[in-house]
Amino acid sequence: MANYNAPIVEGRVLNIPYTGTIQSIEIKKPGLYKLEAWGGQGYMGQKAGYSVGYKEFKKKGQIIYVCVGGKGGYINSSGGATYYNGRGFNGGGDITVYREWCSQGGGATHFALVNGLLQNIGYANRGNIIIVAGGSGAGVGGSSFLMYGGTGGGLSGGNGTYSTSQHGGASGRGYPGAGGTQTSGGLGYAENGGTGELFNGKFGKGGSTSNADAVCTGGGGFWGGGAGADGYYDDSGSSGGGSGYIDGAPSITYKGIRYTSSTQNNIWGVYPFNYSTHGYYGEPPGYNGKAAITFIKKGTPTLYYGDKEVDALFYGDREVDALFYGDREIG
Template sequence: MSVTNFNYTGGVQQFTAQKTGQYKLQVWGAQGGLYGGNGGYSEGLITLSAGEVLYVYCGGRFGYNGGGAGSSTQNINGGGATDIRKGGTTLNNRIIVAGGGGGSGYVDRKSTDGLRAGGAGGGLAGIDGTGPSTGTGSSRDGGKGGNQTTGGAGGPGGSPGQAGSFGQGGSATIVNGNTQNGGGGGGGGYFGGGGGANDSPTHNDNDDGGGGGGSGYIGGVTNGQTISGNLSMPGFNGGTIAGAEGDGLAKITLVNGAPSKPGSLQATATSGFKPGNLVRLTSGTATDPEGNTVSYTFQYTLDRGQSWTTIATQTSNIRDWNIPANVTGTYVQFRARSTDLTNASDWTNSSEYQINYNNSPTVSLTSPSENTTLYENDTLNMTGTAYDSDKDQSVTVYYQINNEQRKVLATNLSKTEISLSKKLTFKAGKLYDDETAITSDLTEGVAHTLKIWAVDTENASSENVVRTFYVVPNRVPLLTVNPPTTTGSIDKDTFVIDGTFEDQDQNETTVSYRINGANSIQIATGTSGTFDFNVSLGALNIGENLITVEAVDSYGAKTTQTVKLIKNKVVVPINKSTARYKIAPPTGSASEIIIWVQHNVELTLNVSASMTLSGEQESFKPMTLTNTANLQNGQVEDEFYLASDEAKDSIILQLELEKSDVEANSAITLIMGVL
């Protein structure tokens, strides 16, 4: 806290504000002469900018600064007012005044009986001076106190006192140079008090009227008060006093310094300074000497400072602002200042920016309609037009699905109607542009958005055209499989597996099966239906077997069911058996076949062969036994022969075996042949 004290000097004193901020002004008026009424007190607040000057006038108890003259000696002059002036040194420049007290009616002593006393200064109206209530000769009343509009009237008497005026106390009348007459001078003030009266110009005595007190003034400050000198008031050195005695005093205290001026102010407009565009204002930060919260006020002008419009007051030094769409100015300039609780810094001005006028493009859509629902393989059709009325510009039209990456829809020159046309296909839960997915999976039952807009080369953008759409992704087919009983014995070479299928979206569906990962075999098609297929026991492996049934719709949605079967190995001795062999001719076809079969002698063997073209039905013919040779270890080797009338490419060998003893361990040990 900075305090500057001012004492009486008999002249004007200057105060220069070192900081911008709020200052408390305190003034004490001078006492009237040696024994007159006490001076008043006034205080108030004012905000000053750094470098501003105030002019301080401390009143003198013998009349400096408006005190009226006593009738015989300066000891009974009215006390001068103490005031502070701003903007000049005339009485009209006063912003605060503490009234001076009126001079006493006694020349050589202080009134102790309340008679002939000078009135106290200060308050909105000074206190009246008093005169003696007894005595001989003409009356000699005290002068009246000044108020906010007029000076106090002079006291009536043989020699009446003069009335007070604006800034000046009235004087007592001196008659015939008689220095013993005791009328006191009126106190200085906003309006001065009236002078006290003398009873007679021929009387030499000390029983004349006291001067009236001058009024105080607080019209140029805020939160002000003015107190009469006959009341308790703040003391110059602290505490309280019962009126101001002696010469006038003044005190100026910095109670709250303004925050520092913001640093440089920058304005940036990504899309240019155009009507409707966004401008970001960024000022340097400011600090407050008392640590108070600092706010920033931003303003703009469109007429080069003739008038300013407030954008906002906020605690951040960054502000976004849109240039009014209906702006008509050529230039825009900004300024910012910082404020605390009560004070504001000086303004920081930005550069001046030229406003460019550019029309934004427009977009009109004919499709899609609002709330379109897309099913599998449906298309989202974007059609419409875009237009920009400015010349010599390029226009780009964009589209965006939800928050996906924006895509270019069309480009062309301005002043040309731009045709918009794009088809996106919904499949497998996503939107595709041809074969490229442009979205992630779209959720069913959720509103999705298509946004289309146009931007010209000066970054003016059209309004967004938005359409809402929904999707129903393709559902997998329904599939039921009725497996056979998987326990007990099956006495047939084949058994049946059957079931049903249905596509929930009525898409064409294919049903197929495969055994143990082998190639799939198609068994049914359609949007729904039943199916069945035969499984040969011979196609199953000993142990666990997996039969997989699949239903796949035309969009690739698939449902799979798996049947698990266990094939147990059952060893039952048999007398007869048949073995078949597929033979692939090395040259692709053959017309003759010779084979040699080595086997136990107890085993009877009949051999036949089917020689056909591919695709023809099998046709087995007995092969001729052309030779038998005995081998060691109880084995023989038989030679068989068969000829066809033409070369064939599908050759199957069938061997029928029979043993005479069911428990005998008879078998074929070797088969050889030529084609």
């Protein structure tokens, strides 16, 4: 049973908030629909991505699925206590205790024809994915510095940023994760520039951490962003954002009108992180993602009773799904 019924009045919008679960939507009237997705923001992340697409659904009763991405959380083990508010639902990289703290990328928001998180739908079944908005990467900071995670995508997620410093005659730097693209996850790093598959973004999921490695996990997306890590002299790098995605052609002409799809960075709002106000405690600041579906225009009716459109036919008390003229289906 669907969680929501799609709108049936032209121009009517159904807004779908973050719940931490996958929601289903039943198409009640065939026609053209506008689908919008906003990704979740990483902890100390920049803006997440926004994607908009148009799709014709021809079958009454079809079920589609929407998964709204969650904002990233963090772990803090300062003073022996662990503070965990992690979410990053739908692809924010997994976080573990990193010395004193570790931050998490935001989750992606997507619509699909099948049920599941992006990473569980999988690359081989990407043809069932309609639209994706990437989550932004996670940032890192202290009382004297702050580096936001990369933006969510967009055709590509934004790259993380990093700090540098001088120690005697030696230069120090952090290691930022790269944003996901349309074809691959972002390169991620472990402490002091180490690499490995765990830290790289993957299909539907940001790069993750292990106990003594990356400090910021990547944002979720069509392809996730890479994790960011500290350097030799406590310089730090933030993580990359995940990429967005639009299935099919960039535009559709429906009943003589052209509708254009797009996926963009820097649309969803940024929550400025103030270290002196927030510290590392309490509810993580930032935004969960969201989604919306709008009924644009009803499908072309195939049957009329006089001048009135007929939605369904019955044979006795049984609804007829299709009509044929000879061996050709017409309804």
